[in-house]
Structure formats: C-alpha cells, structure tokens
Amino acid sequence: MANRYANLTPSKDISQDFRTIDAGFDKVQQEMDANKSTANSHIANTDVHVTAAKKASWDGHLANTDIHVTAAQKAAWDAKADGSTSTELAAHIADQEVHVTQADHDKLGSIETGAQVNQNAFAKVNDIEAADPSSQFYIVGGIGITVTTNPNTGEITVTATGSAAPGAHGITHTEHGADPIPTATLTEGGLLSAAQLAEIITHGELLDEHAAAITDLEDRLDAAEVVPVTLQPGLQVITVAKDARFQLGEIRGKTEVNGQGRIGLIGVENPYTIATSRNLLPPVYEWDQPSTMLLKIDGDYRVSGASDGSVASRHITCTISAFEGLTYSFSVEGTGWEGQARKGAFVYFLDSSKVRIDNVRHFEGTFTAPAGTAYMTVFLTLENGESPESPNYPIGSFTLSKPMLTIGTDPKPFQPQQKAMLALQTELHANPTDGTDPDVLFQQDGQYSKLTKWKKVELDGTLSWSFSGSFSGYKNVRIPLTEGVVGSGYATKYDGIGLMNRGGVSSDPTAADQFNIFSNGYLYLTVANANSGWGDAYTPTADEIKAYFWGWTMCNQDGSVPWSGGTKYWKTVGKTGVADTATLPTSQAPNRALYNLLYRLSKETVEPVVSEGCLSLAEGDNMVEVGTGIVLREGAIPVKIGSYYVFNSMQSGYTNNPLKFKVDMFLAIYNKNREVIPAEFNNTFFPYGRYRATIFDWQYTPESIYSVTYTKLDKSPIVPITGSLVANEKAQISDLTAGVAEALQRVSVVEQKKAEKDAPTWIESPLLNGWARHSAENPTFRYYKDASGRVNFEAVIRSGAVVTGTQIASMPDGYKPDIMQKIKCYSANGSANASGLIEFTTDGLVRIGTSGNGTYYNAILIFRGSYLAKG
Secondary structure (H helix, E strand, C coil), X not given: CECCCCECCXXXXXXXXXXXXXXXXXXXXXXXHHHHHHHHHHHHCCCCCCCHHHHHHHHHHHHCCCCCCCHHHHHHHHHHCCCCHHHHHHHHHHCCCCCCCHHHHHHHHCXXXXXXXXXXXXXXXXXXXXXXXXXXXXXCCCCCEEEEEECCCXXXXXXXXXXXXXXXXXXXXXXXXXXXCCECCCCCCCXXXXXXXXXXXXXXXXXXHHHHHHHHHHHHHHCCCEEEEEECCEEEEEEECCCEECEEEEEECCEEECCCCCCCEEEEECCEEEEEECCCCCCHHHCECCCCCCCEEEECCEEEEEECCCCCCCEEEEEEECCCCCEEEEEXXXXXXXXXXXXXEEEEEECCCCCXXXXXXXXXXXXXXXXXXXEEEXXXXXXXXXXXXXXXXXXXEEEEEEXXXXXXXXXXXXXXXXXXXXXXXXXXXXXXXXXXXXXXXEEXXXXXXXXXXXXXXXXXXXXXXXXXXXXXXXXXXXXXCCCECCXXXXXXXXXXXXXXXXXXXXXXXXXXXXXXECCCCEEXXXXXXXXXXXXXXXXXXHHHHHHHHCCEEEECCCCCCCCCCCCCEEEECCCCCCCCECCCCCCCCCCCCCEEEEEEEEEEEEEECEEEECCEECCXXXXXXXXXXXXXXXXXXXXXXXXEEEECECCCCCCCCCCCCCEEEEEEEEECCEEECCCEEECCCCECECCEEEEEHHHCCCCCCEEEEEEECCCCCCCCEEEEEECCHHHHHHHHHHHHHHHHHHHHHHHHHHHHHHCCCCEECCCCCCCEECCCCCCCCEXXXXXXXXXXXXXXXXXXXXXXXXXXXXXXXXXXECCCEEEEEEEECCCCEEEEEXXXXXXXEEEECCCCCCCCCCCEEEEEEEEEECC
C-alpha cells in the first residue's frame, strides 16, 4: 500500500516492513512540526485574518484613491456642505492655501508684525559658506600674526608680532590692485613691478651670457691659436672674422725653361701678394680714360660732366678680375639723374680674352657672374640705355660718385678701397728638371730671408770673358766661376736652346753649345763659329767675345759669316741680311735674349731679402692676389709733355723715358719716399708696356728724386705662399707685440740708414774730355751707393766737349746700372739754356746723350739722380 510517507509491500508481514513503517511515521512528525510553526507565526502577527474573498475586497478598497471614513463621519460631512463629500474634498485639496494643524495655527498667530524668517548665521566669508543658523568660522593668526578676543566687548584684535616675516601682500596691494603699493625707485623703496622683474630676469640672462663669454675669452687668452693659410697663385677670396695680419711661412723656388712666354731660365721673380678689401673699385684716377671725354675727374671717387645729348666719348672704365658664379653688389650715387630710368653706371662681364660674355648691362643691384667670367668692366658714363643696342643720351649736367662694388648679396655703405701689399725683392730657383732643392724664402723675427741654394747668371758682355781654345767649327771661351758645385748647372742659349752639361770632366769639348763648370774655378762654354762669325783660324779678342754675348755676330759688310778680313762689321745674332754697324758693340742687341746659366752653390747661404709692406686682411671678404714680377721703387725721371710730367713714355716727338722693364701695372709713384697721387694711369699714349703714368706739372719739382713701384709685363712662375692668420685674442696680442718689436727694429735700421744717407761718403770721379768742376762751391761729378743698393750722383761741371756720345766720366764695377740709364740734364752758355740727357751705360760709361736726345752747352752742365746698381 503506497502513500507519501511510506510504501508498504502487501505481501510482506508487518514485522518484515517494520523499518519502513518507522520511517513513514518520522516523515509525518516532521510535517506536523512544520505546520505547527506556520500556524504559530500566523496567529502571532497583527494582521486581520479574513477569508480570501474578503481579502480581495479589501485589497480593491485600499487601491482606490478615495478617502475612507466611517459611515457616521461620511453622514456628518454630507450634512455640513452642499454637494457630495468627494467634490468638497477635491476642491479643498486643489486650493492654494496652507493647511496646518491648530497648534501650528496658534504658533503663527503669535509672530509679531515685521518679524523676519530665521536665517543662517552668515552668508559667505571668502570661500566659507554657512550651512545653518548655527554655523561658525574662526580667525586664526598666521606667521608673525596673533589674534586676541574680548567676549565682553565682542572685539577681535589682529596683531603683527614681528616675530617672523609676514606672508605675501594681498592682491589689492599689487601694481594693478585696488590699493597698490608704489613701485620701487632708485631713491625710495616699494613694490617690484612686472616690468622691473622682467628686466631683472633679462639682466640675469645677460649676466649668464657675459659670464660664458668671459670664460670663453679666458680660454682664448690662455693659448695663442693660429689658422694655417695657403695663398694660391692668382686671385682668391679670403674671408676672415677679424682684422688680421698675414704671417708668412715660406715661399719655395721654382725654375722653368723658356716658360711664361720668355726665353731662358725663369725663376720666381719678386713675389708679392696684394689684398683688396672693403671696395673692389680703386679711385677713379686709376681707371682707364679715353683721349677725349665729357667726364671730368673731380674727386677720388667722383666724376662730373654735361651732355647735350649727342654721341660723344663720355665714359671712364675700370676692369678688374672676377670669378664665375660669384655674386656681387654694385651701387653708385649721383645727381642730375632724377626722372631717368637709371644712372649711367653699369657692369659688363668678360671672358679670359676680355671679350664681353653676353653684352648684358648690369646696373645697380646684385648680380651673379655668368659661366666663363674672368674679368668685369665697370662703366661710369653719361649714357644710360638699357643695353648697347638701345643707348640713351640724356641732356643736362650730371655727377657720379662713390661707386661701390663688393662681394655678396648684401649692399654695403660706401667705403674707399683698402689695399695691403707684401712685396719681396728676390728671385727663387729650384732644380729645373724635377723641382727639387728649392730656394726657400722665410720670415724670422720680422726679417725676411732666403736660404739660397742656386744662382742664376745672365751671361752678357759685362763678364770677364777670355779665349780658351779653338776647335773645328767652334771656339771654347771661359769666365771665372769659383762658387759653383763642379759639374752642376743648366744653361740656355740666346734662342732658349739648352746647352749640354759636360759634368765637370777635364777632357776637351766635343762640339759647340756645351758648358762645363770645372774644378779650376772656371766656366767653359763652346760657341759655334756660325753664330759668332769667327773663322776656325781666328782668335777673338776679349771685347769681341763680350760683343757676342751681348747678342752680336761679327760679319762682313753684306752680313755674311765668317768674317773674311778687312773692316769688321756686326749684326744682331741670328739676323739675315747686311751688317748693322762697323762699331764694336758694347751693349745688348735689340730684341735679343741673353745666355742663361743656373748652377748649384757649393755653399748654401742665408741672405736678407728686401721687402715692402705688410699683408693685412680686413674683417669680411678680401680679394687676394698672389703674383710675381713686382719692381719696388725704381728710380725714374719724368719728362714734360704738355701740362703733365710723364713716366715710362715712348711717345714720338718727346724724350723717351722707359723704365727698366715693360710695365704691366703701376702701383705707386714716390717723391723722396712720399707717395704722389697721379693725375692718371694711361694705356693709350705709347707706354713701354701697358701703362704710362702722369703727374700734374704743379706736382713736379726739379730737385726731387722720383721712384715708381710697378709690376712687370714679363711674367715668371707663381707659387703658393704659405702662412697663418691669428685666430684668437691671445694670438692677436702676441702678434701685436711682435709687430711693435719689429717696427722698433726697423725704425732703428731706418735711423741708421738715414744717418748714413745724411752723411754719405761721396766718391769723386775724374772728368774726361775737357770737363771740369764748375766752381769751388759746386760739386764735381761724384757718387755714392746707399744701403738699398742705389747709386746716387750729382754734377755741376763746365768746359767739356758736347758732341753726342762724348764720355764725361766712368763708373766702376758695383756702381754700374743693370740697363742704360738716361738722366735729364740742364745746360747753358750764358745766352741760352737747354735740356738733354746724360747716359749711364751698363759698361760704366757716363756720356753725353746720343743724337736726337737734346741740345747741350758747356758753360754749365747740371745733372743729378739715382739708379739701382747691377746686382
């Protein structure tokens, strides 16, 4: 029998299912216990216990929104007012009046008229807000501040005790506050303003910068620093941060055979370097000028002129070296150009042949040199067309002044050109074959010196030639030579052909055109009879050998060689045709080069080198030229042509006064060592070379001794110049100290030389051909040589023969000039006076000038001057 408490098996006896029955009774007991607990809980709660139906009715009653009252209450309410209770309650609820209890009504009725609603104790103090009527806040003393109270009087006292620094002022006391404290001044304290603080911060930053700069300066003053610099041949731009003096390191020699378009052995002759800074344009009197022009030079950097609009010569030009790809800035001032599109100032770029590259005019502004540029020409002119094809000739009076040409894109205010030069009067050689064993020029203790290893000799007619031997087809001649290394050397003929070096052997020569430095102290040289004009059986005299080395061939009258007897004639060596002269020549044949010999010295020597100037570089860009061939202060006598006195002129109809070498460019003219500003340098009026120079007649004084510095047209090898520039202040100070010491030393030398010059030892020369001292108070012909190697002479004489070529006196060895010197002289006969020339020849003759050089009288003859003695 099954139930939820126990499942008894019908077939079993109760005894057999006893345990099952026990388990069922246990489950019944458990269920009864649970029901009892539920009933107890139901009885214990206070809820009304109703039937399910009533509960549902009550739940619905509670859910509606009506007010629930008793029936008696409802009846009472219904009797009090019209309408239903529901309607009245709704109206009562909907009105806006406050419904209070009787107690609240009584309390409100007791409030007096004008009484206020209860408030918080305070609204807000700083950022503290009151939470309720009983909220509190507290006053607390800060640093150096105490707070005391008096409850009786309700007072609070805040006292600054001074026991500590007060805190920051309130914002009302700042410079923009309601009660600002005045800003501090130099005389009265106050508040620090924002501007003052910013200034203090700025000054602090500056102090930091200055401290760093001072530290850097201290470092720079600890050790001298120099920057090595190599100045290359030709032109270059050297940029320096500060003005600095170039300290020469060394210049090494070089020898070319038939180099630079010349014949012979050519060394590094008179090297120089010139730095141009600030303005690439020189003063306008150094510019090229046409023979006639409308412009007038009226200042170092100013020209002016008037134009009527016609086409006429109206310009001056300046051509300088330039670099392709380099940018230049050009400016010029002027008047009269108002209303014109541009001033009459522009630039053309030229190639290496000085041909315009593109024919484009570059007016004021910035421009870059095009490819192929080697030169540039600057024009100042009264023509201002945009191009040569579209010229424009304005009418009026105009000026052009302060032309300024600089390197770079930034135009600079006008400055005159600054030039610095270092020039060295020497010649540097090396082995012509491989360049080894060069001479070295160096600087030591402010003195320039040369370590000399080689010596060059021009084998001319001034040497002591003698006959040595005759061979078939040639002669052997010789001169003393004791200081050369036996068997060394290189030699060239008058035509540049090299001679064979026999190497110091003692055997006889084997052919013409050989040379030999022999151990007996002689140089031997063989000469072909076809060149000399001597036959095999003829023995030439010493003077005839000298004539050959002056460039002359002995010949017959018809010019044939060898000379066959009778009158002897001479012609320029290598010339075809008839003879030139029957007089034995004693000077160099025209347009004929000399034999050259270069040999190794048996003993190297250190020799002082004559120098001039100091190469100073200016801050910024410097155009630096390295070249050779400078001639320093060569004596010169100007000749009067019109209203000018002219140097280096070959103009026909006037006395010619060429310098020793053909002039490439004049650098300076001196009158007793004081530089003279020339009227012009001109290349159109028959100069000897490229230029002649002129001074105004008012600048000339007959008693003055003039000299010129210039560069030779004949060039020689150019080599680099090594050296250094100072790089910091310590080096600058050291350089300045050394420079002062060098200057003092030079002043001492100059003073010594001046003393020697002030009291020279004159040498009086015997007078020939009737010439005699003019009077006791006047000097006879006399001379002396100064420390620079210049021979100074003077004479006031009378009564001698005045036939052209008449010898007056002789100059000994060591006093003879390198080339013939023609010195201006004055003569008179009591009723007339004239000027002419006295000639000083290379073989020592002092004579009346040859035909065509002037008129001479013998009542009085005056001449004086100087020249550089032959080395």
